Amino acid sequence: MPIGILLGGGNPPGLDDLRAFLEGEGFDVLGEASDGHEVVALAVSLRPAVVILDSSMPRASAVEAAREILKLCPETRVVLVSPDAAGDEVIAAFRAGIRGCIAEADTTATLLRAIRDVADGHFFLSPCACRGITEAYLPQAVPPAPVLP
Numbered sequence: 001m002p003i004g005i006l007l008g009g010g011n012p013p014g015l016d017d018l019r020a021f022l023e024g025e026g027f028d029v030l031g032e033a034s035d036g037h038e039v040v041a042l043a044v045s046l047r048p049a050v051v052i053l054d055s056s057m058p059r060a061s062a063v064e065a066a067r068e069i070l071k072l073c074p075e076t077r078v079v080l081v082s083p084d085a086a087g088d089e090v091i092a093a094f095r096a097g098i099r100g101c102i103a104e105a106d107t108t109a110t111l112l113r114a115i116r117d118v119a120d121g122h123f124f125l126s127p128c129a130c131r132g133i134t135e136a137y138l139p140q141a142v143p144p145a146p147v148l149p
Contacts, residue, residue: 036060087136
């Protein structure tokens, strides 16, 4: 049985392209929402297995929408797609209950793996998202002090 997916993002042509790609990969795209309020309402009515949220969604942030979706539909899993997967954003997303995070720069294969992993109940963090967390939270390398003659 195909995994039911709901798409949420602020770029309707991009959502149409993503829908076509995912349906071509055998997923069942149940609907598309263009803002945070609409994606919550559709999640409640459609009960998808996975919601894919674009972090640049209007009217409510993806993190706020995810928090509300997960409160109303605890069986649903959420994957965040972020332009740069900055460390603070990724941490906030996971604290809100999002189960997967990828960057827009990640490959389509990475997206497919994220969907399947979170649908199976696992967490997923793409290499680009890992890099964002690492760069945000690890101290920057300090160059060695010059050796004086």
